Amino acid sequence: MNHFKKIAGVLEAHGLDAVLLTCEANRFYASxxxxxxxxxxxxxxxxxxxYFTDSRYTEAAARHVRDAEIRETDREHPYSALINEVIEKEHITRMGYEDEYMTAADFRRFSEKLHCELVPVTELLWTLRAVKDQAELECMIQAQRIAEKALADILGEIRPGVTEKEIAALLLYKMLHYGAEDKSFDPIVVSGPNGSLPHGVPSEKPIQAGEFVTMDFGCKFGGYCSDMTRTVAVGHVTEEMETVYNTVLKAQLAGIAAAKAGVTGAAVDGAARRVIADAGYGPYFGHSFGHSVGVEIHENPNATPSNSKPLPAGAVISAEPGIYLPGKLGVRIEDVIVITEQGCQNITLASKELLIL
Structure with missing residues (x-):
């Protein structure tokens, strides 16, 4: 699977002769x-x-890259020289570059050495990557199924005395065991008062009875990410814990119900945020409803209060409201949805009912 044609198809409309892709994510997306x-x-x-690379990757690139000329870079043939050969051969005068990814030092070097004008195109690439095709969606669904199988296995391991780090390590192992290429990101496993840290780091803290355990994790399959969060209770819950959980779930369902092509990211976020605010927990929901997922775990567009642009059909967005009470507890529930013209498709199948282990 590559997207060379999709990228090439928009160059003329944007006054570009070519795009230069140096970012790992965009190189993969294209090739x-x-x-x-x-x-x-x-x-x-x-x-x-x-596609240019060094001797460590040229053989592998020859096996996997289709519809592209592959060249090897070395001391005598640096990237800039190979790129200039293409510039001369293709008569390139305007070449796009990834202004949101390229370092200032790399931009300076390329600007000095390349024989063409460099034009920022990150927004264009983000727009292309925002709309997933069927092959991309199939990879993401497979990644999601792998993560869910890992979760099903791990639930039997969550009990008093087991540490957050142990659960995080088991999640990683299980995802790789079931066919993941890699993790999407370092898993978050936090329990009890640590749950109020939305991006808390798994620690040596033992899980205790009467606590929530929040697990945010995902894996890669075919180069595409999955992302999910489930919060479970151990032993028993208090009335407050149950109220917070049900509020988060109600907010998530409201945001999912509002998600549709043409609806702004802010409107989707607002549908969930109102539920949490009306329940009195508004100050304890600090992040947004969701972000796009794909080759990278955080992509565009997003379901945030600041996104006044309509969401396109084919975008894949996380649905992850949360409530975090400092020093006490936290709850986050996260699915991944595909935006459609009629609404959205939830590709996460794991149950969201409050589970008490």
């Missing part, structure tokens, strides 16, 4: 081949595609 960090460059022109 379908993963090389880490800055170990690769892809160029998409109106008529041809190129």
């Amino acid at each position: 379908g081949f993963h090389s880490s960090g800055t170990d690769g460059v892809a160029i998409v022109t109106r008529n041809h595609n190129y």
